[in-house]
Amino acid sequence: xxxxRLSRYFLPVLKENPSEAQIVSHRLMLRAGMIKQQAAGIYxxxxxxxxxxxxxxxxxxxxQVRAGHIPMLMPTLQPADLWRESGRYDDYGAEMxxxxxxxxxDMLFGPTNEEMITDVFRSHVNSYKDLPHTHEFLVxxxxxxxxxxYDDRVTALKLGDREIDYDNWDEVAKVxxxxxxxxxxxxxxxxxxxxxxxxxANRKVGRGIEVGQIFxxxxxxxxxxxxxxxxxxxxxxxxxxxxxxxxxxRLLGAIIEASHxxxxxxxxxxxxxxxxxxxxxxxxxxxxxxxxxxxxxxxxAKGLECLYDDREERAGAKFAxxxxxxxxxxxxxxxxxxxxxxxxxxxxxxxxxxxMSPEAAVARIxxxxxxxx
RNA sequence: CGGGCUAUAGCGCAGUCUGGUAGCGCGUCCGUCUGGGGGGCGGGAGGUCGCAGGUUCAAGUCCUGCUAGCCCGACCA
Numbered sequence: 096x097x098x099x100r101l102s103r104y105f106l107p108v109l110k111e112n113p114s115e116a117q118i119v120s121h122r123l124m125l126r127a128g129m130i131k132q133q134a135a136g137i138y139x140x141x142x143x144x145x146x147x148x149x150x151x152x153x154x155x156x157x158x159q160v161r162a163g164h165i166p167m168l169m170p171t172l173q174p175a176d177l178w179r180e181s182g183r184y185d186d187y188g189a190e191m192x193x194x195x196x197x198x199x200x201d202m203l204f205g206p207t208n209e210e211m212i213t214d215v216f217r218s219h220v221n222s223y224k225d226l227p228h229t230h231e232f233l234v235x236x237x238x239x240x241x242x243x244x245y246d247d248r249v250t251a252l253k254l255g256d257r258e259i260d261y262d263n264w265d266e267v268a269k270v271x272x273x274x275x276x277x278x279x280x281x282x283x284x285x286x287x288x289x290x291x292x293x294x295x296a297n298r299k300v301g302r303g304i305e306v307g308q309i310f311x312x313x314x315x316x317x318x319x320x321x322x323x324x325x326x327x328x329x330x331x332x333x334x335x336x337x338x339x340x341x342x343x344x345r346l347l348g349a350i351i352e353a354s355h356x357x358x359x360x361x362x363x364x365x366x367x368x369x370x371x372x373x374x375x376x377x378x379x380x381x382x383x384x385x386x387x388x389x390x391x392x393x394x395x396a397k398g399l400e401c402l403y404d405d406r407e408e409r410a411g412a413k414f415a416x417x418x419x420x421x422x423x424x425x426x427x428x429x430x431x432x433x434x435x436x437x438x439x440x441x442x443x444x445x446x447x448x449x450x451m452s453p454e455a456a457v458a459r460i461x462x463x464x465x466x467x468x
Numbered sequence: 469c470g471g472g473c474u475a476u477a478g479c480g481c482a483g484u485c486u487g488g489u490a491g492c493g494c495g496u497c498c499g500u501c502u503g504g505g506g507g508g509c510g511g512g513a514g515g516u517c518g519c520a521g522g523u524u525c526a527a528g529u530c531c532u533g534c535u536a537g538c539c540c541g542a543c544c545a
Binding site for chain 2: 109110111112113114115116117132134135187188189190191206207208209308310338340374376377378379380408409410411412413414415416418427429430431432439
């Protein structure tokens with residue numbers, strides 16, 4: 096997508112804190128014009144928020160595919176009959192939205208997809224030969240949004256950098272070992288005694304946000320819904336099942352929780368909605384306007400999506416908006432600097448500024464993002 | 469589903485106790501001076517006070533019922 100002029104964009108920022116938002120990430124998303132609440136727990140993603148959401152989704156998707164996932168899509172509107180088979184139609188209470196279609200058939204708004212995938216599976220997979228050769232499921236407790244106690248080495252794991260041969264039992268076992276032996280608990284399951292066994296240098300206590308989980312179902316769904324395969328010796332067994340997921344929108348919130356200050360969001364380069372912001376300090380000044388246009392086009396030519404604040408606003412208002420929405424880099428353009436042939440490149444994270452020629456600024460931005468494809 | 473809190477202009481709030489002309493800040497619109505961190509001055513628009521009943525000469529304010537939102541819990545992938 097091309098760079099965007101703020102005067103033509105839709106960015107409804109709020110100067111004051113909405114009263115209903117208590118959590119800092121929620122507050123900042125509302126203030127930065129990323130989301131709009133439509134009902135309890137139901138939000139519209141406004142342009143700025145949508146860009147970040149899609150960006151994170153894309154990263155997660157790419158990594159999942161790299162790890163061997165095969166994407167597919169299942170309906171949210173689901174027939175009640177499948178849920179009756181698994182027994183969950185009655186287990187769920189008012190939490191589940193139940194509806195009837197025009198033929199008076201019972202339908203539901205599926206909060207999850209186990210019944211769907213089990214039905215797909217049982218329709219098309221009959222033999223053990225059709226199954227992938229997975230050796231083990233890893234089961235992690237959900238972390239919740241709470242205090243967490245963990246061994247430092249848990250977060251030091253660098254999974255993306257390694258190649259694993261899933262047919263090699265020893266290799267897989269080694270990874271499992273890495274996951275399952277290190278201590279990592281929420282306050283609900285925390286054991287002070289065991290935690291004290293962790294080397295003191297690695298002992299960490301902090302706030303945790305659940306952004307994903309892994310569940311092991313066993314044969315809960317396969318048995319009740321008849322998802323079986325024929326084994327080597329001709330027998331019939333229900334398949335072992337499990338699931339895992341990443342909450343993309345929650346991940347977005349977690350990033351803000353971890354990366355903000357009192358002025359607003361600070362986007363990491365990898366997920367920022369725009370690579371940089373261009374602030375024209377004196378809209379209508381011939382030199383400033385021309386310099387901004389030049390930057391805007393030069394960055395666009397290099398495929399760098401930036402946001403040009405070309406509004407008729409005071410400098411202070413433009414700075415405040417940029418700080419709030421959190422673009423990691425800002426190019427400030429004004430008559431004063433241009434008289435010396437320079438613009439200012441400012442890091443949102445450190446607040447440090449550096450004066451340089453417009454060409455040098457473009458080169459720097461390009462260089463910075465070469466490291467964040 | 470339980471417990472607590474809230475509802476007044478687009479947003480943030482006062483006014484409710486003690487009933488009597490609908491207020492403030494921000495935003496917005498017009499004009500003007502400005503122009504390197506949410507600017508100054510002048511002028512304007514904008515509200516069936518969440519909804520429905522009731523008490524009263526009179527209800528934003530008192531009473532009853534409802535609805536919506538927020539927080540905590542329960543539930544859950």
